[in-house]
Amino acid sequence: MIDLHSHILPSIDDGARNIDDALAMLYESESQGVTHVLATPHINIGTFDNDLRIIQTAFEQVQQAIDLEKLQIKLAYAAEVRICPEILQLAVSEQLPFVGKYQGKNVLLLEFPHSHVPPGSEKLVDWLMARNILPLIAHPERNRDAWSLPEIMSPFIRRNCLFQITAGSLLGDFGERASNLAWRYLESNSTVVVASDMHNLSKRAPKMRQAFELVHAELGDEKANYMFNDLPLEILMSNVCFKKSSFA
Numbered sequence: 428m429i430d431l432h433s434h435i436l437p438s439i440d441d442g443a444r445n446i447d448d449a450l451a452m453l454y455e456s457e458s459q460g461v462t463h464v465l466a467t468p469h470i471n472i473g474t475f476d477n478d479l480r481i482i483q484t485a486f487e488q489v490q491q492a493i494d495l496e497k498l499q500i501k502l503a504y505a506a507e508v509r510i511c512p513e514i515l516q517l518a519v520s521e522q523l524p525f526v527g528k529y530q531g532k533n534v535l536l537l538e539f540p541h542s543h544v545p546p547g548s549e550k551l552v553d554w555l556m557a558r559n560i561l562p563l564i565a566h567p568e569r570n571r572d573a574w575s576l577p578e579i580m581s582p583f584i585r586r587n588c589l590f591q592i593t594a595g596s597l598l599g600d601f602g603e604r605a606s607n608l609a610w611r612y613l614e615s616n617s618t619v620v621v622a623s624d625m626h627n628l629s630k631r632a633p634k635m636r637q638a639f640e641l642v643h644a645e646l647g648d649e650k651a652n653y654m655f656n657d658l659p660l661e662i663l664m665s666n667v668c669f670k671k672s673s674f675a
């Protein structure tokens with residue numbers, strides 16, 4: 428399996444606190460059958476002021492630990508970028524870390540606030556798409572406004588954005604409303620990847636294996652493999668780490 432959303436880079440957001448936390452999550456992921464993990468620390472201006480340089484430095488530290496431990500798992504990096512006006516400047520100055528590419532477009536893991544979808548989000552998405560940037564919308568099923576009004580995401584569905592559903596949501600970890608909405612996305616015609624969004628091994632643990640088995644049982648082999656393996660790998664193959672190294 429391929430995990431496109433994780434907070435395993437130490438001390439730069441609310442995920443791993445140190446290298447031991449990072450390694451523990453990677454060992455757990457590997458034991459579940461995950462072969463590739465994409466580190467996606469928050470870029471949330473004013474809360475987590477990460478940039479490419481900070482992310483690259485933390486990534487190299489974890490990569491060294493992986494090499495020392497002789498873990499088989501492959502690591503790459505991007506970011507989970509909270510929607511904000513500053514994204515325009517980051518895009519223009521080529522400072523947005525991309526997940527990879529899908530149908531020739533650069534894929535950006537884009538996060539809305541958990542409570543709502545800010546006014547103007549559609550315009551920002553249009554602006555990004557005009558610059559060949561395709562949003563992969565992080566966990567739409569956990570957006571509280573979407574619980575009462577799922578159609579709030581329709582503008583992004585119509586624009587053919589990609590959607591990332593969290594493995595734990597499918598298992599009920601974020602409550603019934605998130606679970607119902609998560610399954611609705613998987614059963615829809617939207618283009619969906621499932622990822623862990625792991626932060627630690629306690630409350631926000633990786634649950635890719637459990638989620639895969641449930642999706643496999645409910646929706647069948649083809650759909651499960653597409654959302655957990657084929658599609659995320661297709662996107663990740665164009666990640667900067669994939670191109671540069673023996674990441675494959």
Ligand SMILES: [Fe+2]
Nearest residue numbers: 432434507624
């Ligand atoms: Fe996240």
